[in-house]
Amino acid sequence: MPTDAVNVSNLTKIFRGHIGRAPFVAVKDLSLTVKEGEVYGLIGPNGSGKSTTMKVVLGLLAPTQGATSIFGCDSREVESRQAVGFLPENPYFYKHLTGEETLQFYGRLCGLKGAALKDRTREMLVLTDLENAANRRVAGYSKGMLQRLGLAQALIHDPRLVVLDEPTAGVDPAGSRKIRDLILSFKERGLTVLVTSHLLEQMQEVCDRVGIMAHGVMVREGRLDELIAVENQTELVLENATPAMLEKLRALVAQEGASISHIGQPRTTLERLFLEATEEKPAADKKSA
Amino acid sequence: MINSAQPSPRGNGLSRIWTLASATLTQLLRMKVLAFIGVFCVIAVAFGFAFPVQNAEQQLNLLKGGSFGALQLFSMVIAIVSTAILLPRDLEDRTLYTILSKPVPRHQYLLGKYLGVMTLIGIGLALMDGIFSGILYLRENMVFASEMASLKANRMDGPEEVAALEALVQTHGLTWSVHAGVLAVFLKAAVIAAMALMISCFSSSTLYTIVISFFLVIIGHGQELAREFFFQPHLSVTGQKIAALVLSILVPDLGMFDITDNIIAGQSVPIEALGWILGTAAMYVSAYLVVAHLLFVEKEL
Ligand SMILES: Nc1ncnc2c1ncn2[C@@H]1O[C@H](COP(=O)(O)OP(=O)(O)O)[C@@H](O)[C@H]1O
C-alpha cells in the first residue's frame, strides 16, 4: 500500500489563552488523508480551523493531541518539509528583494545552488507568468502577483505535495482563474495538492475530494462528484427546442411516470460572464496580472 | 516539542544560515542603518577639532572619549532595535511561515538572524574604527607638530623633552589598544543582541522587546554598583558572592566590557584581559542563544 501524501489522525489543537482568556479549541479530533496524486479541498467558513490544520501539517504549530505526517514522515521532523511546498494565506515577502531574488532566496534555503538554482528560478518564473516582473521589487507587486510568487516559491524545490491556503483570496477573477489553471496543471503533472478556499465554485472545478469543516470538526468528507450528485435527477440541455417539441417531451415524461422539476434557460455563471466581458480586451488582462 | 535539531539531508546548514544572514543584513541595510556612520564622522571631527583644550593629552583623550561614546551608542542601539524588529516583522509578513515550511531547522533560522545583525554591527564598527583611527592619527600628528613648535619657541627642544613628548603623544594617540577597545564594544553588542533575540522569542511586541532590553542593559551596567552598595553592606562574604553570581546570570555583567575608559586614559590593554572578555562574551552569547532556541521551538506561530 502506498503511503498517504498527508495523514492527519485525531488532531486536536488548543490555543493556550493569554492571561485572562480561556483556551480555545481550534481543531477537534480531526482525521483526514490525502492520497498521492489527488487534489484535496478543505472547505469551511472563516475560523473553522482550516489554516490551523495546515500549519500543524507543516510543523509550524505543534499538535495538542494526535499526529500529522507527510509521506509517512512526522510533521515535527524537519525532513518532512523536503517533500512539501506551502503557500500561506496572504503571503508577503521581503519587500527589498525582486521576484527573482525572492525565489533564489527560497531555493537556497532548500539547498539549491549554482546553475540548478538559476534554471529552477527561471522555470518557476515562466510557470507562474512572472518573467516580466522578475526584476521588479516585490513591494510593487499586485495581490495576484504576490500569490503567484507564493506558488512559485512553494514549488521551487520540486516538492511532491503542495499545500495552498486560500490561493485565490483577494485576487481578481482573471488572476484567480490563472491560479486555478495552475492547480489543474499540478494535478496533470502528478503533484498532490491540499488546498483550502471559501470560493466553492472554484473548488468544485479542481478538487477530487473535499472535506467540509465547521468549528474545528470535519462535518462531511468524500469524493466531490459523489457529494454533489443529486442521484435521482438527470440534467438535459437542449438547443433550438420549439414549444411544440417541449410539449411532446412533457407528455412523454408524464407517460413514463417521471416528473420535470425545472424548465428554464441555463444561466451562465457570473464568473464566466465577468471573464468573457473582460477577456474581450486581452491587453487589459495582461496589465492586471 | 518540535524537533529541529536534526540535520537535513540536502544542503548544509552553514550555507543556509548564511542565506538567512545575508537576507537579514540587506534588509537592515535598506533601512539606512549605516547612515549613523555619517553622524559618527561629525561627532568624531567635532570632538577632535572643535573644542579648544590646553594640552596634548586632553586633546587626544577628548577625541577618544567622544568617539568611543558614539561607537557604544551605535552598537547598543543597533543591537537592540534591529534585533527587536526582525522576528515580529517576519511573523507579520508570514515570511516566517514560508521560511520555516522549507526544510529549515528553527535554530538555523535564529542563528541566521543573529548573524545578520552581528555582521551589520561588525561592518559598522569596522568602518567607524577606520574613520576614528584616521582622525586620531591625524590629530596626533597635528598635536605633536604644534607642541614641537611651542617647545622650539621656548628653546626647550632638547632630546629629552622631545622624547617625552613623543612618548606622551604615542600613548594617548593611535595604539593597538584603541582597536581592542572597539573589539570590546563589538563583544558587548554581541551579548546585548543575543539577549534581545532571546527576549523577542517570548515578547509580544517590538516595543516590549526594546523596553525590556534597554532596562536590562542599564541593570547590566550597574552590577558593579549593586555589588558595592547593596551586597557589601548587607551580606556576608559568601552571600555577596552568591548574590553577585545570581545577578550576573540573570543579567549580563556589561560593566566588564567597559575597558574603553582605561584606553581613553592612555593605558594599554593586556592580552589576558581581552581573552577574559572574549570568553565571557562567548559564554553569555551561547547561553542566550540556547535559551532563545528553546523558547522559539515552543513558540506558537
Ligand atoms: N495563534 C492563535 N492563537 C489563538 N487563537 C488562534 C490562533 N490562530 C488561530 N486561532 C483561532 O483559531 C480559529 C481557527 O482559525 P483558522 O485555522 O485560521 O481558521 P480558518 O483558516 O478556517 O479561517 C479561529 O477562531 C482563530 O481565531
Ligand SMILES: [Mg+2]
Ligand atoms: Mg484560514
